[in-house]
Amino acid sequence: MTFSISAHDPQSKARTGILTTDHGPIQTPIFMPVGTAGTVKAVHQRELEQDIKAEIILGNTYHLYLRPGLDVLSKAGGLHRFNGWNHPILTDSGGYQVYSLSNTRKIQEEGVTFKSHIDGSKHQFTPENVMDIQRTIGADIIMAFDECTPYPCDYSYARRSMEMTHRWLDRCIDRFDSTEGHYGYRQFLFPIVQGSTYPDLRKQSAEVIASKERTGNAIGGLAVGEPAEEMYASIALVNEILPADKPRYLMGVGTPANILEAIALGVDMFDCVMPTRNARHGILFTTEGVINIKNEKWSRDFSPVDPGLEGYASQFYTKAYLRHLIKAEELLAAQIASIHNLTFYLWLVRQAREHIAAGDYVSWKNEMVVKLMQRL
């Protein structure tokens, strides 16, 4: 995996480049659609590729481990072969889902025991088996097993949790470096900075993570309810320490404005369920601002979903038709809105790349942040 930066923005920490994997290149900054259970919800694979122009998607280890399970994924030849997505894939470590979805979970030094949200069966994730599981799933980029602390989180818990995440990281690295991918292409392990919103913990964690000298690094534990300013402060602090010549991935973030601000702070990679989840509830991100398509005001608006955005879903369908579909609880509503929102997110990071290359990122970003967050 190589990461080559082609341009730095003169007014900010923003940069644009290319991250190369055995499944092809990823232009950064990039947004990665979330394909929880091996599918980006309501979106066909060819739509991801041709309409949305996604370059990398996520899979969730917790979901894929429980269903379809490792035996099926292994027999398929890994997730790329299983779902037909022949571009890069990143998997999370499963930790976040264990904490948020499992009704009973117990976090101990050894790992986390939890019950499946599907059938209540008991399972354990450890730093070691999570590496093995991600080897079997076969993502190009795999994530270290960490604990993502909630917000707010008291200092002593945040410190103890961060220290355990660091010990888990060493175990992840040991296991990862002593094993190989199953399917003939290379995988890369990204460690995760934690430390809640405490500057000294974030600094300490970033230093530990940087010292591991992995191919790329991630920032976790943000966008969990803290004010945006605290999130940006944490990112700025951490990015001072994480090596500038390696990709930085901000996990689970966020709104269009969050993404543009974090790019200015030197972040290269993003993922979030927001564009797809909000789509299913009728919230559209458009080039002019945010639309709640369920509102009566759109019922007779026969203009395209987003006249400013190229692409089938945004151009072919009208606001009035999409509103009708979502009011009638038709599956096509989720399909159109999901393609549209993801097309918008990928357009947004493409625009960001162009403005970084052009050297006017900050002024463009400042305009866009205001525009994109207004409610239409």
Next chain:
Amino acid sequence: MTFSISAHDPQSKARTGILTTDHGPIQTPIFMPVGTAGTVKAVHQRELEQDIKAEIILGNTYHLYLRPGLDVLSKAGGLHRFNGWNHPILTDSGGYQVYSLSNTRKIQEEGVTFKSHIDGSKHQFTPENVMDIQRTIGADIIMAFDECTPYPCDYSYARRSMEMTHRWLDRCIDRFDSTEGHYGYRQFLFPIVQGSTYPDLRKQSAEVIASKERTGNAIGGLAVGEPAEEMYASIALVNEILPADKPRYLMGVGTPANILEAIALGVDMFDCVMPTRNARHGILFTTEGVINIKNEKWSRDFSPVDPGLEGYASQFYTKAYLRHLIKAEELLAAQIASIHNLTFYLWLVRQAREHIAAGDYVSWKNEMVVKLMQRL
């Protein structure tokens, strides 16, 4: 609207031809996907056109009248403009949905009063206003307002209902012939044969309907629970009477075998929710037989959904992946299965047309009926 028959099968009543509307030609025999509320569930319009190769779709008057409502449809310029389907559309009269969906409905000579299944509001459908509503929706082919009797249905009820349907037909024709389409293209009214499964009533109804000399004719009240042999007997009897030079539409039918048998009896047009509804429950119609994709036996079958059928959904995705999606209740499962099943249905009628033209329809049909109904 012109109907030109290009070939008759020498061994059966099957025929193939072209029905021409102001929105383009329809090759017959044809299957028409059901687009209840202005959308064929889980299928994009370009998928209908390019993957499924649909030539005409249905809309349901009851659903469209209640939501989005006539004001929106009128302002949009009709259903074609509203949903972006620029090929022929047929609307039913709303009668069937009123009887099956509305929790309280009262059938009287004047018409039917009913309560909306959405908000409980009271409405009335009459032969006259159902013509007006279908004028506003703007389908190319619109259906007479009839009563579809249940099965079994006692003789005296079936006779009285049929007689009322005939009186309603005269009112439909009066209203239809004294009004015009709203959007600059022509619409055509098809009357509907009723009479339950009573041969004398079916004969009488077919004679009345034939005497109206409309552009095309429909057979209703079948596939409501009666044995297939009774259905085929009714179709055979009715088709002896309905004019051979006009298209015959068998409403709400059916399985692949039903369709092939009815084609042999001289039917030209079909619609049914079966391919899409069954798709959402994991039942696939394939070129080798019927598959319940939820079965464990498909969990490690990495062959295409249907190797014998061209098209994205059937070729790109595997049985194991589709099974995983439906078990995980992912929206993409309904999308893939719906495209596949509809692609199969349109392939089936295309094959039928070719075999009618080639003169070997009956021998092909007899083989296919056995093959297509087997459970894999």
